Amino acid sequence: MSPSGPFQRERWTSPLRGPWLASVLSVGLAVLFGVELVTGYLSHAAYQPQLGANDLTGGGLDQQLFGWAWPTSPAWLYLANQGLHVVAGVALIPIVAAKLWAVMPKFYKWPPVRSPADALERLSLGLLVGSTLFLLFSGVWNIAYWYSAFRGFDFVAAHYYAAWVFLGSLLAHVIIKSPVMVRAFREHGLRPLGQSLADTIPEPADPQTSAPLAPATPALSRRGLLGLVGATSAGFALLLAGQSIGGVTRGISLFAPRRQDPGGGPNGFQVNKTAASAGIKPEETQSAWRLTLRGTRARELSRTELLALPQHTYQLPIACVEGWSTTQTWTGVRLRDLADLAGSGDAGQVLVESLQSDGVLRQATLNRGQLHDERSLLALRVNGVDLSLDHGFPARVIVPALPGVHNTKWVAKMTFEAA
Ligand code: HEM
Ligand SMILES: Nc1nc2c(c(=O)[nH]1)N[C@H]1C(S)=C(S)[C@@H](COP(=O)(O)O)O[C@H]1N2
Numbered sequence: 001m002s003p004s005g006p007f008q009r010e011r012w013t014s015p016l017r018g019p020w021l022a023s024v025l026s027v028g029l030a031v032l033f034g035v036e037l038v039t040g041y042l043s044h045a046a047y048q049p050q051l052g053a054n055d056l057t058g059g060g061l062d063q064q065l066f067g068w069a070w071p072t073s074p075a076w077l078y079l080a081n082q083g084l085h086v087v088a089g090v091a092l093i094p095i096v097a098a099k100l101w102a103v104m105p106k107f108y109k110w111p112p113v114r115s116p117a118d119a120l121e122r123l124s125l126g127l128l129v130g131s132t133l134f135l136l137f138s139g140v141w142n143i144a145y146w147y148s149a150f151r152g153f154d155f156v157a158a159h160y161y162a163a164w165v166f167l168g169s170l171l172a173h174v175i176i177k178s179p180v181m182v183r184a185f186r187e188h189g190l191r192p193l194g195q196s197l198a199d200t201i202p203e204p205a206d207p208q209t210s211a212p213l214a215p216a217t218p219a220l221s222r223r224g225l226l227g228l229v230g231a232t233s234a235g236f237a238l239l240l241a242g243q244s245i246g247g248v249t250r251g252i253s254l255f256a257p258r259r260q261d262p263g264g265g266p267n268g269f270q271v272n273k274t275a276a277s278a279g280i281k282p283e284e285t286q287s288a289w290r291l292t293l294r295g296t297r298a299r300e301l302s303r304t305e306l307l308a309l310p311q312h313t314y315q316l317p318i319a320c321v322e323g324w325s326t327t328q329t330w331t332g333v334r335l336r337d338l339a340d341l342a343g344s345g346d347a348g349q350v351l352v353e354s355l356q357s358d359g360v361l362r363q364a365t366l367n368r369g370q371l372h373d374e375r376s377l378l379a380l381r382v383n384g385v386d387l388s389l390d391h392g393f394p395a396r397v398i399v400p401a402l403p404g405v406h407n408t409k410w411v412a413k414m415t416f417e418a419a
């Protein structure tokens with residue numbers, strides 16, 4: 001059987017393709033994928049190291065990762081982690097597209113499989129490409145829509161396990177391909193970058209494929225192609241980074257999926273989950289509301305009683321797993337003072353529960369460091385006024401460097417535990 005359609009080598013005519021171009025793009029990919037892996041697993045450690053067992057509530061966080069628990073300083077740690085993860089992830093898209101374009105003829109090689117070893121490599125390539133596309137797609141989907149689409153599909157778990165498939169197949173790929181890359185750079189160095197359009201020369205054809213290339217005249221030089229890919233990638237990053245960095249950079253954050261300024265006034269900063277969408281009944285947040293504390297003793301406090309306790313004010317960010325952040329000035333009662341009131345001043349963790357009756361985000365567990373940091377608050381006020389209902393009135397958790405998902409709103413109950 002002779003090759004037909006895209007399986008014919010001569011159908012792939014661009015002389016820009018080849019090991020050198022693939023190698024240069026791979027350097028960029030290696031850096032950004034490295035950032036993705038490190039920040040992705042750190043995020044996992046930060047808020048749900050027991051994925052599956054205990055899901056979003058965390059729990060026993062102190063015991064995780066060889067005794068290392070997610071810290072509270074610097075306060076912007078999680079902001080930086082998720083900002084990097086999401087921005088580098090989006091910046092990867094044009095480079096992944098260019099890399100796939102550069103190696104596209106390989107997907108159509110003929111015969112498709114030459115030996116058992118070749119079959120294994122093809123399988124690992126399938127896993128690599130599949131998991132990469134899945135990670136990029138599910139990540140973008142997540143920052144754009146959160147859980148609302150694909151009901152019943154656990155994005156976080158799928159993204160997490162895809163990352164392991166990705167890591168394994170990437171390692172195999174790097175081991176198999178590094179000799180090709182070394183040869184490409186040894187033979188050409190960075191020279192192909194300096195070539196003008198007229199000089200563009202075809203790379204040596206794959207020795208395993210017989211048919212010689214009949215090069216077309218490319219529309220772009222290699223330098224032009226790499227410039228285009230690099231500029232697109234940097235542009236994507238620039239248009240998204242403002243949602244993490246804040247300040248004036250928000251103005252150019254055109255890719256940010258959410259409005260940063262839904263209204264004016266001290267409570268006029270963005271809201272992901274409104275009280276209405278969380279099913280909060282406004283009347284339950286008014287005078288009938290009580291904060292229940294459970295430790296070695298039980299206490300119930302009204303909002304007036306909470307406001308009579310020592311109040312503390314800190315400027316702290318909320319940093320969402322989706323990469324956006326918002327830094328505000330919060331006022332409220334220290335979590336550790338509440339632990340004292342419950343007779344559990346030495347508690348190792350606290351389970352915080354919301355008025356919200358269902359959904360994974362209705363509760364969270366904070367670890368020892370998060371509970372005892374002096375800046376960790378049950379916030380009652382923001383920017384000098386009472387919290388608005390959408391920002392968690394009557395009370396919400398604010399803890400430095402805490403993943404946004406754990407800054408529980410509409411808090412109703414806190415249970416202090418040994419750890
Ligand atoms: C090869 C690329 C990627 C790798 C290896 C990777 C890896 C990871 C890992 C391990 C996690 C932690 C999951 C957990 O908490 O259990 C994570 C979370 C996350 N990733 Fe990625 N990721 C990649 C690409 C992306 C992209 C392109 C985006 C979006 C632009 C993205 C957005 C997110 C978000 C929003 C989370 C937080 C999910 C949540 O906890 O709610 N990721 N990633
Ligand atoms: N009860 C409750 N608290 C919650 C949430 C929620 O859905 N329900 N969302 C969390 C998430 S994901 C983030 S990032 C922060 C800030 O979200 P916001 O913009 O909805 O206030 O609040 C957290 N607190």
Ligand SMILES: [Mo]
Pocket residue numbers: 272319320321322404405
């Ligand atoms: Mo979030």
